Amino acid sequence: MSNEVNIASKIILLRKQRGWSQMELAKNISASREIISRYERNESVPSIDMVVKLADVFGVTVDFLVGKSNSASLDKETVNRINNIQNMDDKTKSVLFDVIDTYIQNFKTKQAFIK
Incomplete structure (x- = not known):
């Protein structure tokens, strides 16, 4: 469960750092706003494919998103x-x-x- 919380909080943090709404993030990764909302509320865990899309759009590593790396600066x-x-x-x-x-x-x- 801790990785899920990390993913949820990191998605929120990275989205807000870019000044994006949930809708804007959803458009950038070809997803629905509803699924972004569910990820951020920790009601759903992104698939591996979705984690890769999120990492790409945010310019971070998959390891950072899933809690294997604490450094967002390791872009x-x-x-x-x-x-x-x-x-x-x-x-x-x-x-x-x-x-x-x-x-x-x-x-x-x-x-x-x-x-």
């Missing part, structure tokens, strides 16, 4: 970049991770001084 663009990195050879990945780690450390250092 599809980020996931695509991660997938591209996974296809790189080990030497290229190592260099890239060194660069990323340097930027992360610099960011954390700056944040520490701000507080």
Whole structure:
């Protein structure tokens, strides 16, 4: 039941962040307003196909919608970049991770001084 609640609350949150009515969301995924309402009231759970449509229209991952990821910021663009990195050879990945780690450390250092 907890995943159902997560899906319902996430659909509401993402829809409202975009300023969409239930009708607008329904049109964007070729569904009825009534089914969107039922999802949001946690009276019905979206099918896998519908979860994919919702993820696509909101620009988030299926994992985020179903509660397997807590980060909405891990959007599809980020996931695509991660997938591209996974296809790189080990030497290229190592260099890239060194660069990323340097930027992360610099960011954390700056944040520490701000507080």
